[in-house]
Amino acid sequence: MGKKKRCLASGNMAFPNTYGVIFACVCGVILGIGFCANLLVFSLFAKKNTLRKNRLDILLLSMTLADFLTLLLIPFTLHSAVSHSWPLGDISCKVYQFLLAFSLAASTYSLCAVSMTRAMIITNPYQPPTMDLVILMFVLVWALSFFISLPLRMFATKESLNPSLAKFSFCLPTIHEHHYQVVLSQFVLYYFIPMLVIAFNYVRLALFLHKSPVMSVSSARNTRRASVMVFLAAATFSVCWLPGYVLELCVYLGLYRHGQAWEMFYFICTMLQYLHPSINPVLYVLLSKRYRHRRAAWLFSCNRNRVQPQVTSVTTDSF
Numbered sequence: 001m002g003k004k005k006r007c008l009a010s011g012n013m014a015f016p017n018t019y020g021v022i023f024a025c026v027c028g029v030i031l032g033i034g035f036c037a038n039l040l041v042f043s044l045f046a047k048k049n050t051l052r053k054n055r056l057d058i059l060l061l062s063m064t065l066a067d068f069l070t071l072l073l074i075p076f077t078l079h080s081a082v083s084h085s086w087p088l089g090d091i092s093c094k095v096y097q098f099l100l101a102f103s104l105a106a107s108t109y110s111l112c113a114v115s116m117t118r119a120m121i122i123t124n125p126y127q128p129p130t131m132d133l134v135i136l137m138f139v140l141v142w143a144l145s146f147f148i149s150l151p152l153r154m155f156a157t158k159e160s161l162n163p164s165l166a167k168f169s170f171c172l173p174t175i176h177e178h179h180y181q182v183v184l185s186q187f188v189l190y191y192f193i194p195m196l197v198i199a200f201n202y203v204r205l206a207l208f209l210h211k212s213p214v215m216s217v218s219s220a221r222n223t224r225r226a227s228v229m230v231f232l233a234a235a236t237f238s239v240c241w242l243p244g245y246v247l248e249l250c251v252y253l254g255l256y257r258h259g260q261a262w263e264m265f266y267f268i269c270t271m272l273q274y275l276h277p278s279i280n281p282v283l284y285v286l287l288s289k290r291y292r293h294r295r296a297a298w299l300f301s302c303n304r305n306r307v308q309p310q311v312t313s314v315t316t317d318s319f
Helices: 006-012 016-048 055-083 090-123 131-152 176-211 217-252 260-286 289-300
Strands: 157-160 169-172
Touching: 016 055, 016 260, 055 090, 055 131, 055 260, 090 131, 090 157, 090 169, 090 176, 090 217, 090 260, 131 176, 176 217, 217 260
Parallel strands: none
Antiparallel strands: 157 169
16 A cells, blocks of 8 residues: 555546546545444454453454554545645655555554464464463564564655646655665565465464364364464455555566556555455454354344353454
8 A cells, every 4th residue: 555656646647537536436435344344343342341351352453453544544545546646745745654554564463463373272272372472462563563664664755746747746655766675575574474474374273173183063163263264364465465566566577558457457456455454354353253242232232131251261262
């Protein structure tokens, strides 16, 4: 996100009305869904106070906070896309680009921490991660995100695409000379390494299920459900972010050409990237078996007096 390429942006200016309106409408729908989903997650955490009872919820909260920060930045992107102008100054551009990179990194590394924690819980249920370890992971996620994002966005700048079109300015993540170094670094740090971590944990779970002794029907079902969630996490993350890096590679290799097909590909890549922070809360919390009754009560105001079992330890049922 926040990676408006010069050639792509200039192509978008050829049809500002159509592209801008469609882009704004689709982003508006994604933004509305994302806000509702993330606010519902915050509400579930706050009302049930699960953060003290379930270690995994601390990392899910970390991911939700990062996704919510990303959603808060989308309106600036919408304004820039529709008006073809960055509305604020150069300093604000640097802050905006840093927050975009920071929120993306925090969400991605939180996702890695969630997959690691789930694998640890399932493969060794009698010795789950301690609360101190989970809190340390939370702190490391945000500290690492900050120190990685800062140098990647230190050269972010507000720039006009053409001196004769001074009013058409964009907030770019870096200067032209460093563009593909930044893209490559972001691919490695924000996509390739996290995908390796998630894939490692998924393979670890798959091997555990293959070699594990016969479990009860309930335990086997819960373990498989958690494994499927880890797989869906990897698949969703890959589908949402890989096309954007493929597009960057096409631009770098000179394969990109102005035309309807390429513009549509760019549009789809951008929408998928904006969709990811809206999918995360649905995938990780709102579809969770543990929150099924709580979600129904929140939405439909029913079963308010129903006594729910208290979860005092971390088990595979938590997934």
